[in-house]
Amino acid sequence: MTPDAVLIRRTMEEIEGSADAATAYFYALLFVQYPQLRELFPASMDTQRDRLFRSLLEAVRRYDDRAALSAHFAALGRGHRKYGTLPAHYPAVGECLMAALARYAPASWGPETEAAWVRAYTAISQIMIDAAAEDERRAPAWWQAEIVAHEQRTPEIAVITVRPDQPYPFRAGQYTSIETPWWPRVWRYYSFASAPRPDGLLTFHVKSVPAGWVSSALVHRARPGHVLRLGPPAGSMIVDHAAGSGLLCLGGGTGIAPIKALVEDVAGRGVPRPVEVFYGARTDHDLYDLDTLLRLDGQYDWLSVRPVVAFGQASVPSLAGQLPDAVRRYGPWAAYDGYLSGPPGLIRSGWEALVGMGIPAHRIRHDSVDELVS
Ligand SMILES: NC(=O)C1=CN([C@@H]2O[C@H](COP(=O)(O)OP(=O)(O)OC[C@H]3O[C@@H](n4cnc5c(N)ncnc54)[C@H](O)[C@@H]3O)[C@@H](O)[C@H]2O)C=CC1
Incomplete structure (x- = not known):
């Protein structure tokens, strides 16, 4: 393990018990210092808080595996385009993140630890910014997709087919994120239920789960004619056609x-x-x-x-x-x-x-x- 990884891991271990308070503090600080960033986030921040912390844990877990780290954060950078994230937002987030870490991990914080976090955060943001910039040259930040069929298979499960406004390239086995008109900026992941088709339509199987805003809206409220937003395709559960294995x-x-x-x-x-x-x-x-x-x-x-x-x-x-x-x-x-x-x-x-x-x-x-x- 590199010396930076040791310091970063120590901070995360210290903060684990108060992760909820630390992330709440981080977002409060961010929205007070940079109120213009508030509109990039959903009205309710519950899931968002967990996401940030899980993302940090993921970074720490993979810190010494540079290839995996790059692939993970490049995908995250591409995925952030649909939120309207800009390169200038990263330093603001970094500043508030350091402040939250310093406050909630006081025993392991100090100039050396701070320097390690700054190096890690700078490297990660650069990967995300570069990946987003590269993606911008070949794909939209999101797709509009009109529902063309909504089939209720059970009281909780619907099979939904949409027509994207532009070609949507993906591989069988991948998934995307979906935002409904009823819950702006709340995105949830769904796998494509078909391989790419000549007519360009995409199908999803959605089960409404208790307290699942997006899934309930998709199953019980969405109808043909409604327009969803789709993020970019992601995921590596794809077939290796070079191999012949079963x-x-x-x-x-x-x-x-x-x-x-x-x-x-x-x-x-x-x-x-x-x-x-x-x-x-x-x-x-x-x-x-x-x-x-x-x-x-x-x-x-x-x-x-x-x-x-x-x-x-x-x-x-x-x-x-x-x-x-x-x-x-x-x-x-x-x-x-x-x-x-x-x-x-x-x-x-x-x-x-x-x-x-x-x-x-x-x-x-x-x-x-x-x-x-x-
Ligand atoms: N790409 C992916 O991995 C996808 C994942 N999902 C996820 O699948 C889930 C579907 O939910 P439901 O239809 O309600 O599933 P469910 O709870 O009805 O379970 C489906 C099957 O999984 C088995 N199962 C559940 N928990 C298990 C465990 N701990 N060990 C062994 N088997 C277990 C059940 O016995 C059943 O055969 C959702 O959590 C959804 O997010 C959905 C689509 C794609």
């Missing part, structure tokens, strides 16, 4: 959406390779996209789809129990690439199961668990 995919709940996109991607390549999909739901009523997946299963002999139902009697042929346990009953899987998509608990237990069955960690792909919960 794909072992675990999709839980609406987590089946990007898995379906991956299946379409493999089909579109026309190079058959084994794809084994385990589609999990709590009860068989929650298997809202089973018909589509079974249709694909019938169409392609390299694809196998197995529904897995955690609780209750199932009216369709399916496996019983939790997804990772069901996967363990089949195999061997060591030669497969693993894909995990669904609630954070499933990603964690699925990851352990796949590693336990011999798939190396670097061949297991999933999205950031932090982004899924926010």
Whole structure:
């Protein structure tokens, strides 16, 4: 570990217990000193506070892995364009961040620690600013997308199709951020439920969650004709077409959406390779996209789809129990690439199961668990 990383880690350890107070102080200071920045943030700051702290923790965790750090913050810099973030905003944020750290980590703060933080913050902001500037040359900061279809699959789940106002380039397995007209500046992440299509339309599977403003609005309020905003595509849960290995995919709940996109991607390549999909739901009523997946299963002999139902009697042929346990009953899987998509608990237990069955960690792909919960 570099000396800077040691100092930075110490600050974070000290601040961990009072992270909420420190982030609240940081934002209060920022909005008092720089009131013009307030309009870049949502009216309610609850989720935003957690995000900042998680982002700092992420930076600290990866501080000595420069390649991972750069990739993470470059994506964050591109993602910040949709908020209207400008290079001039970074020093203001840095100044208030240092003030919050100094106040809430007094034991580890001092000239040396401050210098280490300034170096780290300067490097990170430069990565974000450069990535945003480069992105500006080839892509808009956001896309407007009109809802063209809204299909209610269960009382909580809707399948929503939108038409972006400009071409939207992405890869199957990726996700984007969505803002609704009802909650300005509140963005949530959703995976694309299809591979890129010739008509340019994009589809998302949305489940309304308790206290989920964006998801509830998308499921219960949004209708064809409403216009959403989309951020840039992100995520690395994509198919490596250079490799010929099989794909072992675990999709839980609406987590089946990007898995379906991956299946379409493999089909579109026309190079058959084994794809084994385990589609999990709590009860068989929650298997809202089973018909589509079974249709694909019938169409392609390299694809196998197995529904897995955690609780209750199932009216369709399916496996019983939790997804990772069901996967363990089949195999061997060591030669497969693993894909995990669904609630954070499933990603964690699925990851352990796949590693336990011999798939190396670097061949297991999933999205950031932090982004899924926010
Ligand atoms: N790219 C991704 O990873 C995507 C993730 N999601 C996430 O998927 C979730 C979908 O929510 P719901 O449909 O309500 O899912 P859910 O709670 O109904 O669970 C879906 C499946 O995951 C299993 N599961 C849940 N917790 C588990 C655990 N701790 N260990 C093992 N298995 C577990 C359930 O048994 C079920 O088979 C949301 O959190 C959403 O953010 C949704 C779309 C894409």
